[in-house]
Amino acid sequence: xxxxxxxxxxxxxxxxxxxxxxxxxxxxxxxxxxxxxxxxxxxxxxxxxxxxxxxxxxxxxxxxxxxxxxxxxxxxxxxxxxxxxxxxxxxxxxxxxxxxxxxxxxxxxxxxxxxxxxxxxxxxxxxxxxxxxxxxxxxxxxxxxxxxxxxxxxxxxxxxxxxxxxxxxxxxxxxxxxxxxxxxxxxxxxxxxxxxxxxxxxxxxxxxxxxxxxxxxxxxxxxxxxxxxxxxxxxxxxxxxxxxxxxxxxxxxxxxxxxxxxxxxxxxxxxxxxxxxxxxxxxxxxxxxxxxxxxxxxxxxxxxxxxxx
Amino acid sequence: xxxxxxxxxxxxxxxxxxxxxxxxxxxxxxxxxxxxxxxxxxxxxxxxxxxxxxxxxxxxxxxxxxxxxxxxxxxxxxxxxxxxxxxxxxxxxxxxxxxxxxxxxxxxxxxxxxxxxxxxxxxxxxxxxxxxxxxxxxxxxxxxxxxxxxxxxxxxxxxxxxxxxxxxxxxxxxxxxxxxxxxxxxxxxxxxxxxxxxxxxxxxxxxxxxxxxxxxxxxxxxxxxxxxxxxxxxxxxxxxxxxxxxxxxxxxxxxxxxxxxxxxxxxxxxxxxxxxxxxxxxxxxxxxxxxxxxxxxxxxxxxxxxxxxxxxxxxxxxxxxxxxxxxxxxxxxxxxxxxxxxxxxxxxxxxxxxxxxxxxxx
Numbered sequence: 001x002x003x004x005x006x007x008x009x010x011x012x013x014x015x016x017x018x019x020x021x022x023x024x025x026x027x028x029x030x031x032x033x034x035x036x037x038x039x040x041x042x043x044x045x046x047x048x049x050x051x052x053x054x055x056x057x058x059x060x061x062x063x064x065x066x067x068x069x070x071x072x073x074x075x076x077x078x079x080x081x082x083x084x085x086x087x088x089x090x091x092x093x094x095x096x097x098x099x100x101x102x103x104x105x106x107x108x109x110x111x112x113x114x115x116x117x118x119x120x121x122x123x124x125x126x127x128x129x130x131x132x133x134x135x136x137x138x139x140x141x142x143x144x145x146x147x148x149x150x151x152x153x154x155x156x157x158x159x160x161x162x163x164x165x166x167x168x169x170x171x172x173x174x175x176x177x178x179x180x181x182x183x184x185x186x187x188x189x190x191x192x193x194x195x196x197x198x199x200x201x202x203x204x205x206x207x208x209x210x211x212x213x214x215x216x217x218x219x220x221x222x223x224x225x226x227x228x229x230x231x232x233x234x235x236x237x238x239x240x241x242x243x244x245x246x247x248x249x250x251x252x253x254x255x256x257x258x259x260x261x262x263x264x265x266x267x268x269x270x271x272x273x274x275x276x277x278x279x280x281x282x283x284x285x286x287x288x289x290x291x292x293x294x295x296x297x298x299x300x301x302x303x304x305x306x307x308x309x
Numbered sequence: 310x311x312x313x314x315x316x317x318x319x320x321x322x323x324x325x326x327x328x329x330x331x332x333x334x335x336x337x338x339x340x341x342x343x344x345x346x347x348x349x350x351x352x353x354x355x356x357x358x359x360x361x362x363x364x365x366x367x368x369x370x371x372x373x374x375x376x377x378x379x380x381x382x383x384x385x386x387x388x389x390x391x392x393x394x395x396x397x398x399x400x401x402x403x404x405x406x407x408x409x410x411x412x413x414x415x416x417x418x419x420x421x422x423x424x425x426x427x428x429x430x431x432x433x434x435x436x437x438x439x440x441x442x443x444x445x446x447x448x449x450x451x452x453x454x455x456x457x458x459x460x461x462x463x464x465x466x467x468x469x470x471x472x473x474x475x476x477x478x479x480x481x482x483x484x485x486x487x488x489x490x491x492x493x494x495x496x497x498x499x500x501x502x503x504x505x506x507x508x509x510x511x512x513x514x515x516x517x518x519x520x521x522x523x524x525x526x527x528x529x530x531x532x533x534x535x536x537x538x539x540x541x542x543x544x545x546x547x548x549x550x551x552x553x554x555x556x557x558x559x560x561x562x563x564x565x566x567x568x569x570x571x572x573x574x575x576x577x578x579x580x581x582x583x584x585x586x587x588x589x590x591x592x593x594x595x596x597x598x599x600x601x602x603x604x605x606x607x608x609x610x611x612x613x614x615x616x617x618x619x620x621x622x623x624x625x626x627x628x629x630x631x632x633x634x635x636x637x638x639x640x641x642x643x644x645x646x647x648x649x650x651x652x653x654x655x656x657x658x659x660x661x662x663x664x665x666x667x668x669x670x671x
Contacts, residue, residue, distance in 0.1 A: 110644030286445030
């Protein structure tokens with residue numbers, strides 16, 4: 001039983017990181033119908049920036065407590081990632097807004113490769129060990145353990161989600177975002193500036209991704225230029241799973257995906273008598289996705305929309 | 310009368326294509342090898358073009374079919390299965406060398422079946438959902454290839470399969486060089502001719518498909534699925550057919566790839582590869598055959614050529630910017646800038662929404 005609880009905790013932690021990334025995908029998709037392939041790379045840039053900042057701060061101010069260092073690094077990497085995503089949108093996606101649908105998809109893929117390569121040049125391709133800044137003595141819950149870092153991940157995710165929900169549902173910007181997602185042209189006629197809203201969406205998405213990046217790196221204790229790819233893919237899967245374009249759907253999809261992955265990885269060996277091992281955990285996400293989409297083609301919480309060719 | 314200059318140009322182009330490997334051979338076989346790979350990518354891009362370009366179904370897991378073809382060939386033409394299973398060794402004491410007349414159709418059928426299998430559950434999905442499901446499928450295949458080395462060793466895991474036989478037919482072994490008179494045809498050159506003829510065949514096939522009833526139905530589905538359905542097109546069967554057809558191309562290319570390389574491992578079938586093939590199709594011009602070929606040749610050959618040019622640059626930047634990084638950088642920049650400058654591809658279909666060329670001026 002304690003193994004089960006442990007896997008649930010791990011799954012929640014994993015799922016909340018996916019949720020932060022998935023929100024960025026789903027917001028962008030909701031507004032401009034684009035799969036922003038470069039989103040996972042924004043997360044990676046966030047993580048590596050914070051790594052650099054932490055390294056610098058440890059050298060210049062050795063006495064600072066860990067969580068302060070982490071907080072400062074987090075803030076700076078959010079700013080860097082937000083600027084980056086703002087520029088990406090402006091350069092690579094905005095000029096293509098009225099082009100065939102495949103064109104921005106290809107620039108997005110190109111951007112993703114570009115960012116990975118640039119990161120490889122700037123930060124070198126080796127794996128960097130990410131320092132543990134919080135105390136490492138784990139808490140015990142019913143026989144399972146949870147580290148302070150994981151507690152922080154859950155907390156930060158909850159706070160970020162609450163803030164995002166408030167932003168989207170109760171502010172003027174949020175209303176403008178929802179209006180633009182519904183119909184950009186009509187929103188424009190009502191005095192919303194779609195360009196500003198789209199930029200804001202990318203900035204918010206990037207901030208969430210940067211937070212996810214820092215959390216991801218502190219959880220696994222490592223950072224590298226290719227680290228954004230797989231979580232990005234999973235997060236996108238989660239967004240589709242929950243119904244792309246739907247914020248609550250992204251969160252639900254991400255948490256479920258995290259749980260499925262970690263519980264699946266924990267039990268697949270026993271279930272199949274050792275034939276399949278935990279290294280198959282990466283494909284659970286996709287198998288579940290295929291099953292769900294076959295039964296509910298627009299995701300768990302997605303609305304049924306008419307085909308727009 | 311007007312046809313004559315065109316025919317003349319085609320003849321010259323054909324001759325140039327025939328002589329090209331012999332010229333390149335003198336600079337070293339590596340160059341012919343690059344051309345071979347470019348042709349293989351053209352084949353893949355043509356196959357994907359059926360799915361993405363004609364039927365408008367975005368497939369991000371295309372490389373899975375390539376992998377299925379490659380492993381079909383690799384397993385049936387290498388010592389691996391015999392080392393892993395004594396029973397197989399008992400059955401084939403001379404070694405497992407399946408003739409290509411069996412193995413290539415088998416690879417094609419296996420990939421085609423997987424294509425239909427993948428297509429079946431995804432029929433109801435809209436564009437982007439389809440993209441992610443196909444992507445997931447590609448990853449699933451890759452993970453299986455990577456891990457099916459225990460408990461039963463089928464794919465030999467990340468180590469891959471080596472010592473794969475080269476292609477042999479009519480007593481001609483493409484793995485050995487051939488002398489005709491004084492002219493030496495290296496193994497890579499022989500492969501070049503094989504790939505070239507297959508590319509030509511595929512172009513012809515694609516072209517005929519495009520003009521056929523099926524092709525027009527695909528394009529109708531691409532433009533507006535509901536309208537196509539209303540016109541009496543059986544969208545389900547036609548979409549499955551597009552998937553199957555595209556996959557078959559992938560399977561055959563995979564088998565050729567395995568025989569050409571003599572070694573395959575799951576690494577060659579990553580998601581990046583799928584993405585590159587999509588990029589070739591889109592960069593060149595979706596649904597337009599010359600464009601697709603151009604895209605495939607550019608994206609596959611150019612970086613390889615740059616690899617040779619990049620050597621000095623690496624020295625200048627103190628090793629930080631090595632050839633593979635530079636190559637990746639240039640591919641990325643090319644993808645972004647080409648799309649920004651020419652959103653419909655380098656060489657798009659002349660008229661939008663109208664795939665048939667205007668009536669020939671007789």
